Amino acid sequence: MKTLPHLPFFNLTRSTGFRLLVVWLISLAVVSCHEDSSTKYAQMAIHELPNPQGTYSQYFIIPLSGEGQELNKVKSFIQQNYFRRNIRFILTAVDSTADLDSELGAWATHSPNIYIDSANQLGPDGRADGISGPVLFSLDDNQVSQVRLQGNENPSKIDEVLRELAEEPFIKVDLKGYLDGKYQKVEVQSDSLFSQIKRIQLKTTGGYAIGTLMDMKVCSRYYFLLDNQMNIFRFDKEGNLLRKIGTKGKGPREYSNLYQFDIDTVHSRVFLLDAFSKKIIVHHFDGEYLKTIDLPYIPAAFSYMENMSFMLSVPDYNQPDGEKFALMKVDEKGNIINRYLPVSAPKERRSSPDFFNMPLMKNIGDGRLLYWPLQTNEEYIITPDGQKLSYCRFEEGNLQVPGYIAENVKLMEANMNKYIFQLYARQSNRFLFINFFYQMNNYGLVYDKKKELFYEASKGKRQPQIKGVDGNPDFWPAFSSGNKLYSIDYQEDTTWLIAAETIN
Incomplete structure (x- = not known):
């Protein structure tokens, strides 16, 4: 029995091998034709x-x-x-x-x-x-x-x-490459990013003074501000204080701790999260108390979704033994509707929420949730059926801080020159405003998602700022909504809301 010349590894007859060779060449031509x-x-x-x-x-x-x-x-x-x-x-x-x-x-x-x-x-x-x-x-x-x-x-x-x-991921941001000098460092000023910047004086009455801004929500007619004194204020678009919402206290209609809130613009409702008391207190925009929703667990963060349902981020150590989940959806009575994202490695139980690692959560419409567990380098979109999609990934390479260091203050202090810490970002439709701490410097970067270009706003010991021009103030966003960004400027006895709109 003779084998094919030049193909000794095929133990085939000449005729059989020839047929296979022809078939292979034809299939290759078909694939090539299909590709073309x-x-x-x-x-x-x-x-x-x-x-x-x-x-x-x-x-x-x-x-x-x-x-x-x-x-x-x-x-x-x-x-x-x-x-x-x-x-x-x-x-x-x-x-x-x-x-x-x-x-x-x-x-x-x-x-x-x-x-x-x-x-x-x-x-x-x-x-x-x-x-x-x-x-x-x-x-x-x-x-x-x-x-x-x-x-x-x-x-x-x-x-x-x-x-x-x-x-x-929808967006990839190469922070490691930027710090390694892979990208040109382009300085930026406010006129390169914003189509307009407005200063609105916040005028308070009744002896109220606005403390450090903790949270903010915006709708078509009002600004809602939460300060570090646990006060929620509602202002109109001209900066006039319309009323204070909610009361601090220990009663069933009162809150003992308030670090987050959300709003329902369709039904003009404000939701106050008293995490330690495991409840959400509901008020109308005009301040009228509506109801209190008791929650099953102590959440670290929450977001109003739709139809009086809420997404809760519940640390695994605040959940009972058994299978644990990072997110839970509850109805207006506090009943659990669904659970999302099983937790694979539960942590040691603690007695209260870890606000240092409090995730960012935002309802972005159509039942979707933007979810960023802080001390991580990735932001996700959670779909209505519980799928987790990578939305924005900050690529840090070997500069990404290991989890065991991020959760230990002493280890963090000992490794400040080695890793990226306190990574945080706000975004408009086009830009990411990125703040992080590396090698004892506070970085403020602006990333253009459209051009995939970095701008260096500031670097140093101070908080990041984008330099203002033409009489506009220096600016760094604390909150964002679409193409609009907001921050607070405190000057002596006057408080200003800075509202900026980015270019498309």
Whole structure:
């Protein structure tokens, strides 16, 4: 029996080997042709729908005709990820926009990141040239750089790509690279970031004085401020004090400790969290007491969600023995509706919330929660079904402080020159305002999410500030809402609210 020349490792006859070689060459040609077809299709999509100002790094074209498990997985991915800034979802073969609203949700189908190809130009019956499944490709500005998914892939490939996408953070900020000198250090002044800055004098009456600002909420008509004296004030947009909300005390309608609050703009309600007393006290905007909600556990943080439900961040040491969760959703009676994010390594039980590690939580609409456990380098979005999506990852490399050091004051003091500490950020739609402590310096950086560019606002021993120009004050945001940022400026006997609006 003769073997194929030059292929001694195949123990095959010449005729069998020849057939296999031909089959292999044909399959290689088919794959190559398929790849070329997908690339041409991607280029055609870019021609039809240009990438505006390089906004998106990936295009995901999804024909919605047909049915099957793979299509359902892709639809589920759209529901959970439609607000990703870097992906443009192009939906083709859409039978009915109304049905699409019902199936995916109006929040999803009306997102600026979703384009509905109603003319089916890119669909299977349009000019897709045989491409019938989902196509995902990466972009470099308006050029196709890589085709990641090529239509009729096998189910395992679709699963793999969707999993990779879900694990990719919406935003990556390379702090380690910045500190290592990888990026140019560009100084910034207020006129480079803000379209306008307003100073509003906060005028108090009745002997009230505003202490250090602890928390703030904004709606269309009012500013709500919580100070370190545990007072909540409601001001109008001209800075006039309208009233103080809530009363400190030990009664059922009073709070003994107040570090956080939230508002419901639809029903004009204010929610005061008295964590140590395990209760939320509800007032109307006009100050009228409405009710008290008893909570099952002592939370470290909370956020109002919708329909009188609340998300609680409950430290595992404040939960009973058994399976523990980082987040719990409760109704208006304090009953637990759902639990999210199982805790794998519970910590030692403590008697009160650890406010040093208090997470940041914010309802961002459509039942989604922005969640940042402090002393970590990652901010997440929690979807209504409990999925945890990486939203913003601060890449610190070997400068990231280990958990056992972050939780020990003495170890922190001994390692101040070695790691990044007290990482904190506020953001507008376009910019991240990043504050952290490294090698005995307090850094204030501004990261442009659109241009992926760092600006160095300040560095030194003082709190970070963006230098004001044209008579505007120096500014560093304490709170944010959309494109609007706020801070407080204390000058002798006068308190000013600084309201800045960033450029788009």
